[in-house]
Amino acid sequence: MREMTLDRLPKKVLAKLDLETVFKASRCVIAAERLLVFRKLYGRELSAADIARRTGIHGKHCESFLDYLVLLGLLKKTKNLYSNSPLANRHFIQERSIEWTQLWSAECAKDFEAFTVLEDAISSGKDWRRILGKERKPDYQLLQEDSKWARGFTYALYDLNKSIAKILANNLDLSQYRSLLDVGGGSGVMSMALARAYPNLKACVLDFEFVCAATREIIRKERMSRRVKAVAGDMNKSIPGGFDVIMFWDIGHIDTRVIKMAYESLPESGMVVRSCPPPRRSGKPLGRFLWEYLSVRPEGQTRIDKINSLKKAGFESVRYRRINQSIGLIAGFKGRTHKK
C-alpha cells in the first residue's frame, strides 16, 4: 500500500490549501473514510441525496461536504452526480483494504482530538490524555482485550506492510538458516515474504491470541500454512527456543531483558534482527516526533541505543543497514562463528 502523501495531489489543489489550516482538509478526508464515502461511490455516479442516504450524512451538510471533496480532487461532479476521481479510486480503494480504511480512519480521528490540546501539553509537560481527561488504551492492551479490534489491526498492518516485506526479503540474507521466530509478527506478512524468498526457511509468528486467530486466516489464504505458523504468546514472559533466527520487526520499544531472553534462546551462530529507522539530518523522521506526542513517553531508543542493547545482551558483529528511505535493519549474531 502506498501512502496518499501530499505530493500526489495536483498542484492546483496544493495551491488552494494553506499550510496552517490544512488540518481541515485532512480531517475531511478522515471523515470521508470513516463514513466510507469513496467505497459507497466506487464504480457509481450518485446524487448528493443518494450519498446522504448511503453514508448517513445529514442533508444540510452533504452537498457542501461533497463539493469540498471535489475541490480536493477526490471526487468528480458532473451534472449534480458525484463519482470518485482516479486519485480516490487508486489510493482509497485499490491500494487499501476495508480493514485499513476502518481502523486507520478511527485512529486518525482519535489522534486529531489528541492534538486539540497541543500547546497545553507541550507547555505544561502533561500528557494529552490527562488534559482531556480521556483514557486511551495502548495498542498492545487492545490487542489482548478486543478481538474485533485485534483482527482489524492485523489485517490493516498486513495490507500496509506488504511492500516493505518484499524489500526486507531482498535485503536480508537467510539462505543459511532454517527457522525463524517472528516476535510480535502480527499478520505474518514479513515471515511469509521471507519464507517465499528462502525455500528452506520455516517461520513461526509469535503474538497475542486474538492476533494469531487473524494471522492463521491470512496464512491459509496465502497458502503458506505448511511453511508459516502462528503461536500465541507474550514476548515479555518468554521467547521460545528451537529457532536459529529471531526477528523483532517494527514492534516499538523492546526491553533489554527481552533481547537477553532472545540471546539465551538462540543456538550458537544464531541471528537476531530488529528494525530501526534511518538517521536523518534533523535528528529523526518527521512522523516519529508527532507520534511521540501521542505516546505516553518518547520512544527514547536511538539507532545507537538499539545497537548497544544487542551488544549488551551478548550479540556480536552487530551492524545497521538501511533498506529503504524510511527503514533499516540491525542484525547481530550469537558467537563469532556466525554463518554469514
Next chain:
Amino acid sequence: MTEFTLDKLPREILSRIDFQTAFMISRCIVAAERLQVFRKLKGKKLSAAAVGRRIGVRGWRAEAFLAALTSVGLLKKRGKLYSNTALANEYFVRERSIYWTRLFSAACMQEYQAFSVLEEMLTTGKSYASILGKESQDYVGEMKRDQDYANDFTHMLYYDHLPHAKALAENLDLPGYHSVLDVGGGSGVMSMALVRRYKHLKACVLDIEPVIAVAKKIISKERLTGRISTTVGDMTKHIPDGYDVIMFCDAELGDLKTLFKMVYESLPEGGLVVITDDFSSDDWTVPLYRLMWQLRSNSFWIKNRRQVTGLLRESGFRAVRSRRIYKDTWLLTGRKGLARTPRASRT
C-alpha cells in the same frame, strides 16, 4: 499578505506528509504561531532549551516540537542551534503582522476544535458549538467586551486588507462622487485608499465603538484626519444619510433585504452602493475557506454573487455590476436611479 499554501513546500517534504495525518503538522504550525516561535527566533540561533524557555515549552517536548518544524522546512538546525528558514521568515514574520499571528492562530485553534467532531456535525446536522456544548465564536461581541481584542482585530484587518484596498481604488471610478460612508469600515483602510486616489473625496467610517477607537488612531497616524471622519453606529439598525456612496467592504451583512432597503432610502438619486467581499461562486465551491466555515455552521448562510446582485436589483438598484478585483474578492456596484452613470473602471 501571501498565504503559505502547500505548493510553496518542496516536493520532498510533501512526499513525507500523509494527507490523512497532515493535521498533525498543520496543528504544530498553529501551535508555533500561538507560541510565536518564528518571531522569537527571528535573527537568532538558539538551542532547544533556550527556545523552550522563551516559548514556555518544557523538557523533551521542546526538542521534539522544534524538530517537527525542522522536518517540514520551517526551521534549520546547525549543530544544536535552531534558526528560522527563509520560508519561515518570509511567510510567518515579514508577510504577516503580529496581530495576524495572534488572532489567526487563536481562530485556527477554535476551528481545529470544531473539526474534531466533524462526523457528528455531518451526520446529525448540528453545529460544533451545540455538540461540544460551547458558545459559537462571536467576534463582534468579543470586541465589545475586550478593547485589547478589538485593537488586535482592527489592526489585523488593516494589514490584511491593504492589497484589497489598493485593488478597490484601482477598480472603482468615483470622479462624480463626493462623500463615502464606509459601513463596518473597521480601520478605515478602504476609505484611505479611495481618498488617496480621489483628492476631492471625503469618507466616514461607521463601526462599533471599540473599533472606532482604534480606527481614529490609525487614521491619525496616516495623516488623513482631515479627509476621513468616524462615527459610532449599528448598521443593522440605521444607515445615516448625507453620503452619495455607501460602501460595505468585508462587512458582515446579515439580512440583505432589510439592509439594502435602508441603503436605498439613505442614498440620494444617482447614489452608489459598493460592496466588496469574497462572495461564493454560483456553485458555492469557491472560495474554499467559506465552504469550510459552512461545514461547521448550523445553517446555510453563504451568499453567492448571483443572489446578492439579484437582491440589489430587487431593492431598486440599477446598473448592477460585478467584477473580480483581487484573488477571490469581488466588487459589486449598483446605482439608485438613472442620474449618473458610475461604473467599475476598466483600468
